[in-house]
């Protein structure tokens with residue numbers, strides 16, 4: 148049904164934008180490279196006959212009309228932004244699988260009752276601007292447009308200004324979206340499909356997340372003259388906290404706990420660090436367990452403050468409870484995998500995805516495909532043309548089923 | 553003998569160059585601000601009748617002639633560069649105390665047999681360019697001129713190029729220096745004088761130091777999809793190492809161990825860090841104990857590699873054994889403190905000082921004065937005009953004694 152070689156070629160062409168030495172991509176949200184990727188995608192979508200709309204938070208909608216213009220579209224899509232040292236497939240695969248569905252419908256001159264719509268969501272990664280899934284989050288109402296436009300990166304650059312600068316501050320309202328159903332195709336980004344030898348993950352939901360900003364304030368002092376017992380070292384305290392995050396996650400299986408971002412001040416070899424800013428990311432598929440992790444973190448911080456004299460300011464910046472996907476959409480993905488004779492298993496998404504927020508206002512599920520050694524958020528992220536074909540074919544089948552009802 | 557108000561005023565005038573919001577100074581070595589400080593100092597030294605020479609590594613020598621031009625000078629001096637969030641006194645006090653000695657000799661029309669010479673040594677702090685005490689280290693022969701000119705800062709800027717750029721790549725050879733004696737005045741930068749209620753520290757030597765660069769290589773991976781037991785997290789491993797540095801120092805009293813500098817890559821909230829670069833600074837007044845600390849560090853690194861799978865590359869970048877100062881110079885400082893009726897105690901320098909390297913080729917000692925709460929390498933570093941007067945008066949007395957012999 149779909150054209151494996153064309154899908155793969157599009158993935159490789161898109162990967163040239165922001166390509167890194169090690170075979171990955173660096174295409175941070177709303178940079179010039181993100182703009183280049185968006186421009187190329189829009190050109191392709193127009194060539195496939197789609198109508199293009201850009202909304203106030205920069206989400207791009209490409210629509211292939213259905214035979215009944217009063218019906219809501221069947222949607223798909225993902226994101227084109229990447230991590231600073233990201234791969235070629237995270238997000239991009241979901242967008243270009245959607246485009247391949249439309250190209251294949253064109254090839255076979257298939258008319259659908261419902262329109263087919265692909266979304267490119269703004270800043271899914273949450274790396275340059277935190278938190279993640281901003282474009283879908285604004286459309287779902289999880290975030291206000293205003294708060295998102297006012298987010299800043301580490302250099303203080305405003306998201307709204309960057310949208311204007313790259314020409315993607317659109318006119319379409321972010322409210323009033325509706326889908327018949329929404330499916331997002333994505334590499335799993337984890338090890339389970341590969342470990343179980345399955346081609347397709349039928350995604351039944353996404354785990355919950357809690358993100359925090361942390362600021363630790365100690366006292367700068369001389370590394371050679373300040374006796375060990377008189378120090379208020381923000382970095383040794385931060386180290387204890389980082390190890391506690393690891394322990395808290397390990398004690399709450401299958402939870403995850405990560406410190407990915409950290410700045411040390413004044414960052415001078417012979418000065419005891421006086422200030423640390425860092426991130427904490429906690430995840431769990433069960434909300435109760437995520438609460439236990441949050442409470443354990445707060446208790447640890449209280450103990451560390453008492454023990455070290457370092458002041459620790461913990462600011463929760465993001466929370467969402469685990470997301471259950473729609474049973475009918477889950478079934479549609481499973482039935483498609485069966486119909487196409489792909490090995491498959493149910494799976495919960497460990498990453499956040501735009502589909503998680505779309506599921507607030509539309510019946511939603513996702514299609515996962517394996518990636519080599521479960522590695523993502525890494526330039527060596529790898530998957531095969533066959534795996535991409537499988538995910539795209541399942542997407543095609545599930546969307547077509549829903550679009551004809 | 554010396555002019556307290558003039559010394560204080562000079563300290564306050566110099567502190568305007570690179571002044572920070574919190575009352576400190578940011579005047580990193582060989583920046584435009586370092587050049588401004590050097591220019592102002594040279595203007596003052598010329599006004600005091602000194603002859604100025606600049607050597608190939610940017611050290612500035614200001615000389616007041618003696619009555620016997622065949623005799624080697626009695627020297628003093630320190631540095632004008634600061635930490636990124638440094639104080640107004642660290643280094644600057646030693647330079648301007650030297651200038652005040654010459655101004656006071658002029659006031660009292662005292663002729664000395666030996667010339668009096670003040671040195672401003674290049675990059676004493678070791679913060680922008682590691683290691684520390686580079687200017688004095690080149691003159692002592694601890695470093696070659698070539699290796700120092702080729703040092704780079706974190707942005708890859710070459711020290712030699714910066715010297716040229718600010719106009720301080722002088723013509724004077726770095727070799728062939730000799731002193732009758734050398735004394736450096738400095739704030740203690742630690743808590744002992746204050747704790748003991750003494751005005752003057754008679755410095756009998758400096759503790760030994762070992763500096764290292766460390767690179768930890770794990771594997772970047774997704775923070776939400778990579779199970780805790782499948783991670784190779786460079787930051788959790790670095791945290792264990794930082795806590796080990798603290799433990800090693802605490803177990804080897806009165807040793808110090810500090811990680812002051814750290815960079816996390818890719819530094820993205822939802823990516824497990826794949827690469828960390830950091831510094832380690834170990835110190836001890838006894839060389840044997842410093843060796844024990846070095847061995848404990850290497851053993852810990854081996855254990856951590858085995859335990860975590862993170863690769864750890866430890867590169868020693870600096871080592872010097874504890875430095876004993878010259879008994880006669882130590883006596884001269886003690887006798888000066890006694891003669892001027894200042895309370896005093898013997899003390900070992902916890903910080904590295906240019907005097908440590910000068911002592912390779914000249915009889916040397918130092919004069920310490922208290923600083924508030926023992927805090928240095930901090931914008932709130934504080935001392936009083938009376939304490940500066942005391943240190944400068946002891947310097948004047950000791951130098952004058954030696955300069956007349």
Ligand SMILES: NC(=O)NCCC(=O)O
Nearest residue numbers: 271272279498499776822
């Ligand atoms: N898919 C993906 O990597 N999303 C980024 C947001 C997250 O960290 O879960």
Ligand SMILES: NC(=O)NCCC(=O)O
Nearest residue numbers: 371417676677684903904
């Ligand atoms: N005096 C001083 O702070 N020197 C810097 C070199 C060191 O860290 O000891």
